[in-house]
Amino acid sequence: MKAVNLDVPWVFVGKTDTELSVVYLVEHAPAQSLAREDGWRAFRVAGQMDFGLTGVLAGLSAVLAQAAISIFALSTFDTDYILVKEEKFTKALEVLELAGYEVPRAILPLEK
Structure with a gap:
């Protein structure tokens, strides 16, 4: 798994025992993800x-x-x-x- 980029101006991370959700501005979102x-x-x-x-x-x-x-x-x-x-x-x-x-x-x- 790639690291979450916390250096962008707007990012929200939520992690539980079953998932990792990351909310980025579109221009900062990674090219690949499991769902988007x-x-x-x-x-x-x-x-x-x-x-x-x-x-x-x-x-x-x-x-x-x-x-x-x-x-x-x-x-x-x-x-x-x-x-x-x-x-x-x-x-x-x-x-x-x-x-x-x-x-x-x-x-x-x-x-x-």
Whole structure:
């Protein structure tokens, strides 16, 4: 197995007893992998998330689920990231705004 390149600007690694998942920007993804799915866009939940907060990701995902938008959620020590398929990205932002969430337009480009 090749090493995960941690020197790129955006990479997320999740490892369990049954899998190793690595999320890269498309331009940094290795040429070969066991499975790969392109076409995602992401947005970051604003601000540092205190561990005492509950339901933030659940609220966001519920709004998106009601609009038939599947998500791929990534959590770090500081915050959460929500990835949606490219074709649902604009709709995701719109339904979150309609639900009362503040959605800044500086969005993380997970694909160029």
